[in-house]
Amino acid sequence: xxxxxxxxxxxxxxxxxxxxxxxxxxxxxxxxxxxxxxxxxxxxxxxxxxxxxxxxxxxxxxxxxxxxxxxxxxxxxxxxxxxxxxxxxxxxxxxxxxxxxxxxxxxxxxxxxxxxxxxxxxxxxxxxxxxxxxxxxxxxxxxxxxxxxxxxxxxxxxxxxxxxxxxxxxxxxxxxxxxxxxxxxxxxxxxxxxxxxxxxxxxxxxxxxxxxxxxxxxxxxxxxxxxxxxxxxxxxxxxxxxxxxxxxxxxxxxxxxxxxxx
Numbered sequence: 001x002x003x004x005x006x007x008x009x010x011x012x013x014x015x016x017x018x019x020x021x022x023x024x025x026x027x028x029x030x031x032x033x034x035x036x037x038x039x040x041x042x043x044x045x046x047x048x049x050x051x052x053x054x055x056x057x058x059x060x061x062x063x064x065x066x067x068x069x070x071x072x073x074x075x076x077x078x079x080x081x082x083x084x085x086x087x088x089x090x091x092x093x094x095x096x097x098x099x100x101x102x103x104x105x106x107x108x109x110x111x112x113x114x115x116x117x118x119x120x121x122x123x124x125x126x127x128x129x130x131x132x133x134x135x136x137x138x139x140x141x142x143x144x145x146x147x148x149x150x151x152x153x154x155x156x157x158x159x160x161x162x163x164x165x166x167x168x169x170x171x172x173x174x175x176x177x178x179x180x181x182x183x184x185x186x187x188x189x190x191x192x193x194x195x196x197x198x199x200x201x202x203x204x205x206x207x208x209x210x211x212x213x214x215x216x217x218x219x220x221x222x223x224x225x226x227x228x229x230x231x232x233x234x235x236x237x238x239x240x241x242x243x244x245x246x247x248x249x250x251x252x253x254x255x256x257x258x259x260x261x262x
Contacts, residue, residue, distance in 0.1 A: 006248040007085045010108040010229045013193035014051070014084070014251070016167065017186040021047050024158040037068065042152050043077045045260045046253075050081040055088035065094040078259035083252040095254050103260040104253040106231040109245035113192065113221050113228045116244075119214035122173070122206050127215055130170040130182070135160045137179040138170065145198045169219070171212045173203060181208040185216035192220035194230040209239060217243075 015036050022029040022038030030037040036052035050068055055061050072079035080103070081095060119127070130138060139156045142148065148156070164170060167188055173181040180203030184196040194216065197209050217228055231251050232240050253260065 006110045009191045009227060010110065010231070010249060011084050011086065013186060013188045013191050013229050014231060016188040017193055017195050018046070018049065018051050020159055020163055020168070021049065023162050024155050026155060039071070041155055042148065044146050044148055045078050045255060046080045048072055048077045048079045050079065052084065053081070053087060053091060061088065061090045062094040062097060065091065065098060069098060078256060080260060081254040083254060085249040085251070099256060100254045101257050102252050103255040105234060106251040106253065107234070107237055107247045108249040108251050109230050109232055109240055110248050111228045111243065111245040112226065113217050114226050116214060116218055116221055119211050119218060120207060122208055122211050124175055125206060125208060126174045127211055128172060130164070130172045132161065132164065134172060137172065138182060141179060141182050141198050141200070144200065169216065171215050173208045173212060175203060178202060181212055183209070183212040183216055185220060187220060187225060190225060192217060192225045192228040194228060197236070210243065213243060
């Protein structure tokens with residue numbers, strides 16, 4: 001997959017995956033040609049987000065940006081805004097004018113997965129595909145990653161069930177009975193996206209991220225998927241390059257300064 005096709009796959013998979021954040025009964029998703037916006041009853045990033053934004057011509061661009069931010073400002077919840085490769089020209093300047101800044105740069109990466117090594121065994125770790133029975137462990141890992149309290153657990157469990165009964169599958173790792181790592185495989189339009197790679201302090205330095213990612217990708221390949229995408233952090237880019245991914249296009253996450261802690 002080359003050029004525009006790679007960018008389209010990166011954007012479409014990203015939008016499909018993160019739109020899940022607003023799919024719970026107390027959430028909201030606005031999905032149009034020019035907008036993809038999610039709102040959730042969780043006052044931490046990234047659960048309230050502008051995922052797709054294109055100039056719809058209805059008013060000056062800065063006014064469109066301000067009007068898009070207004071519901072989040074009214075609720076007093078931190079919002080994240082994804083600047084994706086096809087974001088309309090002028091949006092970055094409008095975001096700056098509204099006080100937002102780049103919180104994270106995410107290189108969009110693509111890999112051919114028609115040939116993959118088998119997932120390595122990790123000494124002392126049990127790697128397995130998660131199910132409804134492991135929802136509590138998943139919620140605990142997500143809550144740890146984003147600093148969420150127990151009041152969010154019900155909504156997170158709902159998202160978990162929506163995901164695993166939809167287009168997402170989840171792999172986890174356990175060491176001495178403790179859940180220490182996870183990864184999400186999200187298949188959309190025949191492309192496998194890798195998301196939500198989390199490893200706790202107790203699991204780090206064992207190669208669990210590679211083992212979980214390869215476990216998920218091998219299953220996708222066996223089901224006929226040939227292409228994978230992901231949006232790496234700069235720190236993890238080398239890991240994914242060793243797995244065969246190449247950088248295609250930049251994504252940026254914008255937020256009010258001090259609201260997104262990575």
